[in-house]
Amino acid sequence: MARGLSANVLLFNAIVERGFNQGDLSVADEVCAAKLSEHEYHAKKGLPGSEILKHQIQTARKNIEGLTLIVEDLIEDGEKVWARSKCTGTHRASGESIAVTLVDICRFENGKLVEHWGTYGSAS
Incomplete structure (x- = not known):
C-alpha cells in the first residue's frame, strides 16, 4: 500500500480524488457494495x-463549478474512516x-463502502 496507507483510507481517497475532484464515476462501481446504507440528509x-x-458526485459537480475537495483531517478506527x-x-x-x-464517516467491509454519514457547514 502506498506510503503505509490502509486499504480503507486508499478507497476513501479514491472517492475524493477520482470521484469528486475528477468526476470519474467508475470509482463508485469499484468501491461501493451492492447495498450501501446512506445516512446523509440530502442523499437520494x-x-x-x-x-x-x-x-452525489454528479450533483456536486453540476452545482459547483471547479469543485475541489481537500482532506484536512483523517482518522481511521477499525473499519471506519x-x-x-x-x-x-x-x-x-x-x-x-x-x-x-464537510465531515464524512465511511464504514468499509471486505474492501467495499457499506455505510456513509455526511454533513457540511461553513468553512472558517
Whole structure:
C-alpha cells in the first residue's frame, strides 16, 4: 500500500480524488457494495449502492463549478474512516465562491463502502 496507507483510507481517497475532484464515476462501481446504507440528509434514497455515490458526485459537480475537495483531517478506527474536508468552487446558480467544511464517516467491509454519514457547514 502506498506510503503505509490502509486499504480503507486508499478507497476513501479514491472517492475524493477520482470521484469528486475528477468526476470519474467508475470509482463508485469499484468501491461501493451492492447495498450501501446512506445516512446523509440530502442523499437520494432507493438507489443501488454505486448509484447513490454516482448521484452525489454528479450533483456536486453540476452545482459547483471547479469543485475541489481537500482532506484536512483523517482518522481511521477499525473499519471506519472519519474525514474533515474543505470543499471549494463556484456555485453555478449564484456565481458566488463557496468554501464549506464537510465531515464524512465511511464504514468499509471486505474492501467495499457499506455505510456513509455526511454533513457540511461553513468553512472558517
